[in-house]
Amino acid sequence: MTDRKLTLTDPDSGKTLDLPILAGTEGDPTMDITRLNPELGYFTYDPGYGTTASCKSDITFIDGTEGILRYRGYPIEQLAERSSFLEVSYLLLYGDLPSSTELAAFERDITYHTMVHEQVNTFIGGFHYDAHPMAILSGVIASMAGFYQANLDVNDPAHRELAAKRMIAKMPTVSAAAYRHYMGWPSAYPRNSLNYAERFLHMMFSVPAEAYEVNPVAARALDLLFILHADHEQNASTSTVRLVGSTGANPYACVAAGIAALWGPAHGGANEAVLNMLNEIGDVSRVGEYVKKAKDKNDPFRLMGFGHRVYKNFDPRARIIRKACHDVLADLGQTDPLLDLAMELEKIALEDDYFVERKLYPNVDFYSGIIYKALGIPTSMFTPMFAIGRTVGWVAQWLEQAATPHRIGRPRQIYTGHSARDYVGIDERG
């Protein structure tokens, strides 16, 4: 960072701010802002956007130092304890908790839209049988622009709201259909007498020849996980949704792009990677070896489910999920050695200087897979589970942006290539 300052006036408050100018590349003094932008004015070099706020938002507050998360002002702990996923969805979308009449109407609307067009199942049938469900999800959600609201006008608030509700309603249906495609089972229609989480479990696991009763413990555990994943301000997938949305693209395209971003193991794909890692470690006696590997700069391995761009403290959701792991396993009458392994890994990492100095703590993805596994959900479906919960955050953020004057998202770069040179004909090249 240089010690030069940039003076800016905040257009809202009129306050003048002195901001540090970030240099080009650390250790490269020639990579200087003024040299790179002689006439365009200033922009900061901020790889990974660690110090850039791309928008203003009323939706989610995070204090990463203290480990605080609030949706619309409500602490995540209270929502986890007392609310339901659809109530939280209403809160995120509309800004306040609903009255019982408002909640009933919202639940009715979501339930009304749970079916997918029959040709969506044909589309899913075209995927290879072992396609990753995230590939199916991103493809199918993008295709919905062709199935629903042919004349969707993103400038019409009623059109936007309908698209948002459709996505929240259909995401579990498509996710369960992706799983059934892998299993080779016929598609299952949403059973609308069930609630959101129950309906998903029913679509996942019911097979025609057998009666399937949804376990209420499983449904409540899933509902809790959906609440905890519902929004997390400008994370990579949500920022992607906003960026695509800033071009005026239709919301199905925006959310499909968000799903693609979520899939990566540095983001939502970490929940799948955590379970694979725990299985690979296999035994408590090998935890130290893997912690050592994660610290080795010559080894690309990282402790999956550890670290966070914003939390420099325990992720409050990880704390809730760790407790829920114990409760759910006990209520289902199960034990899982992977939970002991995960807790040992947490303990050893949190006592290690490497993790302490870098403030690396378990994140939301660290313990969630143990609950999904206890519910019978296969590892490849873990990231779709995250996507189901996060859909409301994506659409709430997209709606907020669409309802507010905004510019197209367009970061700048620092050009590091050749200076101007003349074209040389192919025969004259040395």
Ligand SMILES: CC(=O)SCCNC(=O)CCNC(=O)[C@H](O)C(C)(C)COP(=O)(O)OP(=O)(O)OC[C@H]1O[C@@H](n2cnc3c(N)ncnc32)[C@H](O)[C@@H]1OP(=O)(O)O
């Ligand atoms: C829902 C979510 O998206 S939550 C995040 C899910 N992702 C994961 O769990 C994957 C593992 N974690 C990570 O890769 C990172 O911690 C991220 C992607 C979450 C955050 O990345 P950033 O904020 O960019 O941190 P960055 O990559 O700069 O890491 C900072 C330092 O901690 C180290 N570090 C970060 N995470 C880990 C980890 N899980 N294991 C080992 N070292 C780590 C880095 O090597 C770096 O060390 P250095 O300063 O010596 O070079």
Ligand SMILES: O=C([O-])CC(=O)C(=O)O
């Ligand atoms: O906020 C982030 O960077 C990652 C994320 O989505 C989450 O933690 O839920």
